[in-house]
């Protein structure tokens with residue numbers, strides 16, 4: 005266990021948390037039991053491994069220097085109190101690992117809870133109390149918690165008591181070497197920190213909107229300067245807007261990695277750096293376009309590296325140009341399938357997380373749009389959203405080179421017929437390319453291309469759209485396709501939220517986000533059949549989905565967080581619930 009993090013910084017996120025617990029388990033679940041195991045003495049509130057120097061910390065996390073220094077600055081010198089901190093950024097940007105390794109470096113005591121594994125207030129409260137009370141769940145105590153605690157009012161009393169006790173012990177402990185069974189590590193300082201990870205999930209189980217403000221306001225309520233609060237979230241502080249009534253925590257943003265930073269991350273601990281670098285020259289750029297998540301990239305890249313090395317009898321060799329070419333041609337056939345696989349995994353994980361959220365909300369599962377039976381899906385969307393869905397499907401399934409032959413300025417099949425006559429052979433080739441693309445699965449496309457296709461096909465269906473305008477709620481600017489274009493970004497965001505379209509990472513060259521359609525051909529073919537389903541238009545989505553959409557589109561409308569506004573824009577979205 006020891007040193008695992010230092011040696012392989014791109015280890016799985018699970019192992020990061022395993023290391024927190026000093027526990028050896030391989031059941032693949034980040035259970036709170038892990039966190040709670042082995043906690044019987046004060047220094048069990050420490051990270052659990054030898055502290056590391058600042059230099060080691062910085063070199064463990066390429067691309068995170070600024071954030072590490074910023075977090076350290078907010079934590080302040082030993083024994084200094086701090087305002088609550090809010091660390092945020094998208095998935096796999098190193099938030100959890102960096103924070104935990106910072107505590108390892110500082111060797112200060114902390115309690116860590118993930119709202120992913122502590123999926124209800126009771127479990128969260130009890131987990132925090134167990135750690136503070138140094139209570140270890142085990143067979144002897146029937147795996148029960150130290151305290152039963154469901155209500156915030158009980159929790160505040162219990163946690164206050166437990167914190168006072170810990171701080172007293174830290175005061176007594178100050179300056180002394182720990183008497184621990186372990187390595188005699190010294191607990192640094194008299195502060196205790198509470199770390200809440202995956203905090204965005206609290207919004208999902210906070211129907212009555214009490215837990216979120218309660219947890220945000222915990223520092224205010226406790227009024228204990230020796231307690232520091234850290235919230236880690238993969239959504240921005242704006243997503244919690246105005247729901248707390250407390251002073252906003254200090255935000256620290258973890259941006260997505262650049263391609264160069266990802267290169268540095270993957271270069272860590274490579275024995276044969278020249279060989280690995282020549283491998284990354286081939287794979288990193290295309291993979292970065294699909295995802296920038298270190299965990300997803302790490303799996304795909306390590307598998308491909310094995311393939312890359314197959315022709316080599318000695319993996320310690322420094323490759324010359326000829327060998328590089330040989331290795332490249334050996335690897336090449338594996339790249340496209342692996343790219344597709346990683347995109348499938350990325351899409352699947354976003355589908356699953358959406359489905360899990362649904363399960364949490366409704367207590368029942370939700371079907372995947374791409375493989376579920378379309379007829380059974382509660383499928384209501386405006387006509388323009390349906391056109392957009394079809395546009396996305398076409399953009400994903402057709403090579404961009406065929407766009408010109410499929411769509412012309414009048415939009416539609418006339419142009420295609422004309423082209424077919426004039427150049428049967430070229431189109432034949434294009435069809436072969438199209439077939440090949442189909443085999444590879446849906447491709448990604450830029451927003452501009454989607455809009456171009458959308459404009460072409462909606463110009464054909466203008467009559468239908470004018471009809472829809474009559475029943476629409478008047479939010480559109482103008483009629484026909486012009487009005488339709490005005491809300492197309494909102495529609496796109498709705499489709500992304502419903503996982504009909506998934507968003508990939510931005511393309512480093514173009515700097516723009518790429519999208520991919522997840523709908524099956526079967527589903528896409530059925531969409532036109534429900535095009536005139538008038539009843540489907542004008543359904544209202546959940547308010548938090550609305551806020552998510554607004555946030556996503558960066559419209560700067562975060563403060564519009566009330567039912568009235570939602571009702572006004574409701575007609576523009578598909579129903580998700």
Ligand SMILES: Nc1ncnc2c1ncn2[C@@H]1O[C@H](COP(=O)(O)OP(=O)(O)OP(=O)(O)O)[C@@H](O)[C@H]1O
Pocket residue numbers: 013014015016017018020064065066067068093094095096097098099100101102202237238269298299
């Ligand atoms: N800069 C980096 N250097 C080395 N490894 C990194 C870096 N950033 C992330 N990783 C690795 O990527 C994996 C995911 O990181 P981590 O769980 O800390 O991300 P996160 O931002 O907390 O994600 P989530 O929001 O999904 O919880 C971990 O194995 C971590 O070690």
